Amino acid sequence: MGDKFKFQNVTFTETLSNKDYKKQIDELQERARLVSHYSYKKKRSIILVFEGWDAAGKGGAIRRLTSRIDPRLYTVSSIAAPNDVERNHHYLWRFWNKLPTLGTVGIFDRSWYGRLLVERVEGFTKVEDWQRSFGEIVNFEEDLSDSGAIIIKYWLHVSSDEQLKRFNARKDDPLKRWKLTEEDWRNRDKWPLYEEAAEEAFSKTHKPNAPWHIVPANDKYFARTEVLRIFCDRLENELNIPSKFS
Numbered sequence: 001m002g003d004k005f006k007f008q009n010v011t012f013t014e015t016l017s018n019k020d021y022k023k024q025i026d027e028l029q030e031r032a033r034l035v036s037h038y039s040y041k042k043k044r045s046i047i048l049v050f051e052g053w054d055a056a057g058k059g060g061a062i063r064r065l066t067s068r069i070d071p072r073l074y075t076v077s078s079i080a081a082p083n084d085v086e087r088n089h090h091y092l093w094r095f096w097n098k099l100p101t102l103g104t105v106g107i108f109d110r111s112w113y114g115r116l117l118v119e120r121v122e123g124f125t126k127v128e129d130w131q132r133s134f135g136e137i138v139n140f141e142e143d144l145s146d147s148g149a150i151i152i153k154y155w156l157h158v159s160s161d162e163q164l165k166r167f168n169a170r171k172d173d174p175l176k177r178w179k180l181t182e183e184d185w186r187n188r189d190k191w192p193l194y195e196e197a198a199e200e201a202f203s204k205t206h207k208p209n210a211p212w213h214i215v216p217a218n219d220k221y222f223a224r225t226e227v228l229r230i231f232c233d234r235l236e237n238e239l240n241i242p243s244k245f246s
Contacts, residue, residue: 005199005202005203005206005212005214006199007157007195007198007199007214010157010214010216011216012159012162012216012218012219014216014219014222014226015219015221015222016219016221016222016225017221018221020221021221021224021225024225025064025221025224025225025228028225028228028229028232029064029067029068029228030068031228031232031236032065032067032068032069032228032231032232033068033069033070034241035231035232035235035236035239035241036069036070036073036074036105036235037070037073038235038239038241039103039105039150039235039239040070040073040103040104041103042103042239043102043103043148044102044103044148044149044150044238044239045099045100045101045102045103045104045105045106045148045149045150046100046104046105046106046149046150046151046152046235047099047100047105047106047108047144047149047150047151047152048065048105048106048107048108048151048152048153048154048231049108049111049113049151049152049153049154050062050107050108050109050110050111050154050156051110051111051113051117051153051154051155051156051198052154052155052156052157052158052215052217053156053157053158053163053194054163054167054184054187054188055158055163055166055167055170055179055184056156056157056158056163056217056223057156057158057217057220057223057224058109058154058156059109060220060224061154061156061215061217061223061224061227062076062107062109064224064227064228065107065224065227065228065231066105066107069105072104073103073104073105074100074104074105074106074107075098075100075104075105075106075107076107076109077098077106077107077108077109078109078110079108079109079110079111079114080110082094091112091115091119091125091133092112092136092137092140095108095111095112099144099149100149102148112137112140113137113201113205115129115130115133115137116130116133116134116137116197116200116201116205117194117197117198117201118187120197121190121193121194121197134201134204134205137205138204138205138207138210141205141207141209141210142207142209142210144210145209145210150234150235150238150239151209151210151211152210152211152213152230152231152234153205153210153211153212153213154212154213154215154227154230155198155202155212155213155214155215156215156217156223156227157214157215157216157217158217158218159218160188160191162218163188164188167180167184167185167188202214213230215227215230
């Protein structure tokens with residue numbers, strides 16, 4: 001692992017023209033449709049974790065990923081702060097009933113990594129609790145993969161300058177203004193703390209059964225195709241999908 005997950009080593013040179021994007025996204029969405037159908041036939045559940053900076057394009061990437069997948073074969077869980085009932089249980093409790101059934105895809109827009117990110121940075125949990133969570137999360141994901149689940153974890157990464165540009169675009173657009181909150185601005189002020197927390201989470205929870213993928217997302221076209229490509233490649237390799245399905 002080492003420096004693989006250091007943000008300063010991520011470059012944003014990857015870009016796609018509109019023409020190349022349309023061609024690639026069409027091909028990749030068709031691959032995603034086929035591999036998700038194949039995993040359904042094999043009764044292998046798929047768990048996708050989406051984390052990343054605010055305004056990095058997680059929602060857009062998820063929409064493109066699911067565009068052609070049978071709606072009966074996937075769920076999207078948007079994770080917010082735990083409610084009063086959830087706070088009275090172990091923090092992983094609320095994720096168990098959101099896990100996908102056999103053969104389907106469960107997509108988490110934010111996830112149990114909130115324990116190691118926002119809860120850590122904002123002081124919502126004790127230091128000894130979030131430090132213990134590294135091992136708890138690794139064990140949790142091992143339990144899932146041992147039962148046959150395929151786990152893919154994405155971090156959509158944008159530069160600080162690009163995030164500011166997107167924040168300002170949302171602020172000035174009446175149709176997108178609702179996406180921008182005071183909390184987003186506060187989180188931005190704590191960028192170095194979130195960066196440190198994310199990098200430690202990567203280094204301690206990147207495992208062969210549940211790998212992290214840092215996706216450069218300054219170019220939205222590239223990020224969307226890369227998310228799809230990682231999804232398709234992993235499933236084709238994991239399931240040994242015959243060429244007729246790819």
